[in-house]
Amino acid sequence: YNSMVRWVDYLESKCAPDGLIPEGEFEFGDWLDPDAPADKPWAAKCNSTYISNSFYSFSSLLLSKAADVLGKSDDAKHYKVLADQVAKSAWAKWSKEVSETATGCAIAIELEIAPVAERTAVASKLAALVDKVNGKISTGFLGTPLVMPALSKYGHLDSAYKLLLNEEVPGWLYQINNGATSMWERWDAILPDGSFQSGDLENAGNSMISFNHYAYGAVTTWMYRNVAGISPMIEKPGYEEILFAPTPHASLTWAKASVETRYGTAAIDWKKDGNSYSGTITIPAGSIGWFETKGKRTRFGSGTHSISF
Numbered sequence: 001y002n003s004m005v006r007w008v009d010y011l012e013s014k015c016a017p018d019g020l021i022p023e024g025e026f027e028f029g030d031w032l033d034p035d036a037p038a039d040k041p042w043a044a045k046c047n048s049t050y051i052s053n054s055f056y057s058f059s060s061l062l063l064s065k066a067a068d069v070l071g072k073s074d075d076a077k078h079y080k081v082l083a084d085q086v087a088k089s090a091w092a093k094w095s096k097e098v099s100e101t102a103t104g105c106a107i108a109i110e111l112e113i114a115p116v117a118e119r120t121a122v123a124s125k126l127a128a129l130v131d132k133v134n135g136k137i138s139t140g141f142l143g144t145p146l147v148m149p150a151l152s153k154y155g156h157l158d159s160a161y162k163l164l165l166n167e168e169v170p171g172w173l174y175q176i177n178n179g180a181t182s183m184w185e186r187w188d189a190i191l192p193d194g195s196f197q198s199g200d201l202e203n204a205g206n207s208m209i210s211f212n213h214y215a216y217g218a219v220t221t222w223m224y225r226n227v228a229g230i231s232p233m234i235e236k237p238g239y240e241e242i243l244f245a246p247t248p249h250a251s252l253t254w255a256k257a258s259v260e261t262r263y264g265t266a267a268i269d270w271k272k273d274g275n276s277y278s279g280t281i282t283i284p285a286g287s288i289g290w291f292e293t294k295g296k297r298t299r300f301g302s303g304t305h306s307i308s309f
Helices: 002-013 048-069 073-098 102-110 116-132 144-153 157-165 172-177 214-228
Strands: 230-232 241-244 254-261 264-273 276-283 288-293 296-300 303-308
Touching: 002 048, 002 073, 048 073, 048 102, 073 102, 102 116, 102 144, 116 144, 116 157, 144 157, 144 214, 157 172, 157 214, 214 230, 214 254, 214 264, 230 254, 230 264, 276 288, 288 303
Parallel strands: 241 288
Antiparallel strands: 230 241, 254 264, 264 276, 276 303, 288 296
């Protein structure tokens, strides 16, 4: 906790009189945005200072929640106010610009930068940006983990699955179709003609290329939690209670996933069965499971249970 406090306080000490981290210092930003020049991976579409301030706000928000859990009420109030102030100022300054980028929209939703009343419209804009490029990835290291949850949260499953199943570069299935057995650092590490991306960097040689680089693999969290539909419940962490909430799409006919928890194996499998879906959920001894469909939750004890939805 003390390290968290020191980090947020350090960020606050770097702020300008308007309460925001100023432009000027080098920022990695949305690193390796696929539309950035290959030798300038920091030159992303989304404003890097907006990104740094968004993470500053979100760090303050997380610290406020940690303080609340620890009974530090004064700290909780202070850092919540700070988070809200930074978010409000950042959105007022950059919203028009960054709303034209998928990363900007995803950050606005998932890091709680945009006002609640505006997030539905921001999500619709995000979906429109995804659909405009027919599901090709347009995000870098910081936007990619957020774009799928942001789309799903506001019901844009068509756009989310379009991203997931796109087979062209840049996209996840493009890598698989080109022999990838682990996630690449660059979306186009192997080019469509079969040659290797050189990994050139401006004024820094040609060594920035990796074929085992997890960052874009963050999509697997979304696959577990939204496609298969298995996740821990924040109210009872550590899989003491487990939420099973699959969100299937016409483009997939089945899914299965399992997680080794401290209680044992938690698992789900489902398949399309005519106009509905059926399957099973497995809850380890000592855990409680909740199956959610159409906004309603049903409680299950340990064991394997049949489900239909």
